[in-house]
Amino acid sequence: MANSWKSALQDQIPESWAQEVDTFEGQMGLVFNGTLEDKVFAETRLRRGVYGQRYDNGKRHDGIREQELNFPSGEAVKGPDTFWDAPGMQRIKIPWGGLKPDQLEVLAALADEYSDGILHITTRQDFQLHFVHVEDTPDLMRRLAAVGITTREACGNSVRNVTACPLAGVCRTEEFDVTPYADALTFFLLGHDDVQDFGRKFKIAFSGCEHEACGLVSMHDLGFIARTEVRDGRTVRGFDMYVGGGLGAVPHQARLLQAFVSEEEILPLSQAVCRVFARLGEKRNRNRARIKFLVAKLGMEEFSRLVFEEREILPHDDRWTSYLDGLEGFTEQPVRQPIAIEYGDSDPEYERWFATNVYRQRQGGFSVVHVALPLGDLTVQQSLDLADIARKYVGDHIRTTVEQNFVLRWVADQDLRDLYADLKAADLATAWAGSIADITACPGTDTCKLGIASSRGLAGELGARLAQQVEELPPEVQELKIKISGCFNSCGQHHVADIGFFGNSRHRNKRTVPHFQVVLGGQWQENAGSYGLAVGAVPSRSVPEVLTELTNRFHTDREDGESFQSWVDRFGKKNIRELLKPFTQIPLYEDSPQFYSDWGDPREFTTGDIGVGECAGEVVSLFTLEIARAEAEVFEAQISMDDGRHSEAYAGAVQSMVLAARALLRGQTVDITNDETEIVAEFKSRFYDTELFFDRFAKGKFGQYLFKHHRQRVEDPDAVAAHETIEEAYLFIEAAHACDGRIAAAATPTTGGIQL
Amino acid sequence: MEQPQRLILRFELHGDAPVNLDDVIPVFHGWIQNGRLSTMLIDVADYKHVEASPGVVLIGHTDDCGIDNGLPRTESGQGFHYTRKHARLADEASFLERLRQLWTNALEAAEALEQEAGLGVSINPGRLQLMVPDRLRYAFTEANVQAVAALVQEWLAEVFGSAAVTVSHPGIDERLPLTLTVAVAGEHSVASVQASGN
Structure with a gap:
């Protein structure tokens, strides 16, 4: 042995x-x-x-x-x-x-x-x-x-997992199967010399369709959308290549680098992109080190010029095209051929599962089955059961999804009922895959060092409630997507959900209260075609009621065929903010102590709390009053943005940062005028240079947003510039809240707390 | 016999009333606050949303414990599980000595859990499973089952004296950790076992 x-x-x-x-x-x-x-x-x-x-x-x-x-x-x-x-x-x-x-x-x-x-x-x-x-x-x-899996470059400043649509190869609307191309680029770049000197991580995705969610190309550093063209009477394959997308604190939509890059060219052109990124990307300031910042800094035209210039001088590599000889090897073979069977009546549970979890493949007689996992988790026994089920019905054709589920491909239709029974025996036959009840969440405060609030706790709570109700919900609500992140970094992909949440906190009543920022109107389809915008923060404990209010209003107010995203645009963020207003209230600790802890975690959320003094809930600090002005200003900036008034949106966003800086100064009873230059100077000396304003991980990044716009305003800002500045303003305001919380905590004796 | 890197005990619970796992979470957080157990405690992991999962787990450096929400593919109710991660201990203790230490630590946690009146947990130390998650040294084979079962008989004779001990397995599956199911004749409680000095 x-x-x-x-x-x-x-x-x-x-x-x-x-x-x-x-x-x-x-x-x-x-x-x-x-x-x-x-x-x-x-x-x-x-x-x-x-x-x-x-x-x-x-x-x-x-x-x-x-x-x-x-x-x-x-x-x-x-x-x-x-x-x-x-x-x-x-x-x-x-x-x-x-x-x-x-x-x-x-x-x-x-x-x-x-x-x-x-x-x-x-x-x-x-x-x-x-x-x-x-x-x-x-x-x-x-x-x-030993079973063909490497963990190399799974984290760190490297090329992360290359993702692709889980339906690739069996999808009804794709141009062609992108799987072999995703695989080729994965192993071409794995450990490649040209990807070892990045300032930050680099994410790549492949899509077979332009208009579905597919590979979510728009939110990636480098993305590929399949295309075909007829040349000289034969169909040839290629990809539209996109670059510079990303979520995180400042989300960017990827931009087209080159339309229809031939299959012979996608590897070398990707290599050229990586070389330019490694050479010119930011290295010292990790908060500006993703490729999206390089593309923004250089401009797309210059970035493209550099990439194609790099491509010209690349030493030849046989691997650029040798993978094309192996394309046929990715052709999947079903375990069983479909046969026509007449079924009698079946039980309603199966019918529900069939309606929500089964996708008809392009290949007649076969289906893809979605195996929905709660919060992306499964046990050892379930994993083994799923392996057995896969062998029995589909062979090797399992894929994971970015919605934290599995799919089983090439299920012969006559096997669907037996497959369902086997999945049910393994507790893996939960219906409503991809619906409002199938919530995506990052690990958040459960295990992540950066988590601010409990994304999994909230997702678990909402998921449990929705599982009880989803059958009775109107169809337009059933199909909404909810995604939750524990902080602004967007690992839960909240920007591309109909209804997204990301964790933050507020200091109230001498305690810190877990909150979630509500982000509405993100677009999942069209490869994550547009991002939602924040409409306000609510206490973590109020999120279920907020969700009910939003979905009820959408249902009653919706026009025929109107999407949630369109409704958000039409209803208006101002009205939505009014809708949320009643839920922003935080009761006194003595009345509702649960507001001061997070979902699934009974520990009191704040540090350094002490018994609450009389009428604490009615005491409003200068900071609280002043920061409300900043929040109102950035909200108005959003309204301007929605109306296409980009210059006003930009100006409002910058002004909101100035107001938030002033709020901090006023909170420390600093005499200060409304003169921007004076505010910025005072803020810099009292909060930035002293690092009081610094986030533990982002350091001074958010303060730099203010300085940047104060030094030089963007002339004639377009939609991209205005949108980005609004996002920056939200983060600056969040940082001001956090700073105020730290100052308050430091000033509060840490002699006690509440026993659990 | 070689030393296993990790051992797990799982006890059945007395009674039919299920334990509300939501209530277990604050208990475990409280244990961390108060240093309730003699081992180093770190955090609480919540998997109650997954069927037949470890449920709610108190994570420690060398030892984890928790209340699950039943065993997969059985009618089994909830159980109390206790894991000892010997790879973290770097000790030279034999397999038998490791079983003894596992038992002592598991009973300490079991007693603490029973004392949480709000939970209403009652643990049956006479109905248990032993798992050996170490596929390198103890693959779930018939030969290994026989060897470990003999050791378990020896160990449980120390604990339960002359009470009849039945050791079986739930069916060989080399993909799973080696698993033995143990039934001890008679009625047993955590208190009675501890009172017996074992």
Whole structure:
């Protein structure tokens, strides 16, 4: 019997992959003997998908006080301020979501040997395991490598998982199957010299259709939409290539780099894009380091010129076209051929599932089945059951989706009832896939170091309520999409949902209250064709009522055939804000203490709270009064934006930042005029230079927004500039709230708290 | 026998009334606040939304515990599960010694849980499963089942004395961790087992 996974699997792992894991394991030893700097090891492990997790700095607020987590390895670290023994997250790349039963079985084994028995699917078709110890990761990687999975470049400043539509190859509206192209680019760029020096991560997606949601190309650093043209009487394949999209704190829509790039050219042109990004992209300020900022800075024309210039001087690489010889290898074969069967009556549950979870393939007699997972989670046993089910009905044709579900492709229609029964036995036959009840959420405060509010807690609560109601909801409400992020970074993709939420907080009544910003009108279709805009923050506990109010009003006010996005535009953000206003109220702690904790987490949300004084709820600080002006201003800017008045929208957004800066100054009883120059100077010296305004992770990024526009206004701003500035203003205001909260917490004695 | 990297005990609960997992979450947070257990506690993971899942889990550095929401593909009710991550301990203890330590720690947590009056949990230490999530050293094979079962008999004789102990398995599946199902004759409670000094 082998005494290690390394020896047990030595004949099953590609040599280069085995070498990589051995090297990584060796680097772990170097950290312990002090030869390798912790910050270097941190980037190294990130590029192997070994990620930090909440509380890994050895501190955790338990609801009463901050506790030190005294890990046995003492001061040993695996990165700056990251303790060696602290549990972490392992991200596992699944290119284009393609998964085989034997791979799923290994993933299941890893979940119960190294994690907590749960596999989690992410919004980039990856898997994540949580509470993993760094010392277990080399063996974990070897076991994955033995079934053809690498974790290389799953995190860090690298090319992340290349995503693609899960219906690619069986879709009724696609130009052609993009799978082999996504696969080719994945492995061409994996570990490539030209992608090792990025300032930030780089995300790529492939779409077969322009008008469906498909691969969500518009929100990607680099995106491909399939095209065909007839040349000399034959149909040739190519892609429209887009660049510079992204969500995050400042969302950008990708722009067309080149229409119809031939299949022979997509790899070299992608390489050229990467080289330009590596050479000219921001390196020092990570908040401006995504390629979207480079494209914005250079302008599309100049960026394109540089890319094509780079393309001209690229040394030839046979791999650019050699993959084309293997296209046929991606042709999928069904396990069974369809046969015509007359079925009798079936039960209503099956009919409901069939109506919501089954998609008719382009190939007659076959269907795609969506397996909906709550919050993207499944157990070890469910993973094994799904592997068995796949083998029985579809063979290797499993894919993960960016909506945190699975699809099973090539199900012969006569098997659908038996498949349903098998899924049901495995608790995997939840209906309403892709509906309002099938909510997407990032990990948020459950495990993410950046999470502000509990995205999973909220998603779980909304999901449980909607599961009870969805059958009775009107069809136009059933088909809405809800997506939730724990912070402004948009890992839950809230910008592209009909109704999105992202976590933030407000300081009220001497306590910090978890909130969610409501983001409405994002477009999922058209490859994430447009992004929603924030309409106001509401307490976390009020979100279910807000959702009810919004959907009820949409239903009653909607015109025939009107989409939610169109309704939001027509109804107007001003009216929506009025609609939300009653839900923004925060009761006194004594009356409703639950408002001061988050969904699924009974710990009091704030730090450093003390028993509440009399009438605390009625005390309104100068800051609160002043910041309300800033919020009103940015809201008006949104209205101007909606009306196409871009200059006014831009001016209002900048003014709202000035007002928010003034609010902070007034909150500290600084005598200040309304002169912008004076406000900016005072803000800079009192809040920015002192770093009081700094976000823990974003540092001074949000303050820079104000300085930038104060130094030089954008002349004749277009829609893109106005939209971006509004987003920046929202973030600046959020940062002002956070700053005020920190100042208040520091000024409040930390002698007590509420016992759970 | 080689040392397993990880061991899990799962006890059945007495009674039919289900434990509300929403109520377990604040209890576990309270345990972290108060240092209720002798092992290092870190966080609470909530998987109650997944059927037949670990439910609500108190995550520790060397030990996890929780109340699940039933076993998959069975009529089993909820259970109390306790995991000891020996890979984190770097000790030289034998398999048998690891079983003893697992038992001691699991009973400590079980007792603490029963003392949470609001939960109404009653744990049956005489009905349990032992899982060995270590496919390298203890693949779920007939040979390994026989070897581990013999060890379990020896260990439980120390705990339950002359009470008859039945050890079986739920069906070999090499993809799963080696799993043994144990039934001890007679009525047992956490208090009675602890009172017996074992």
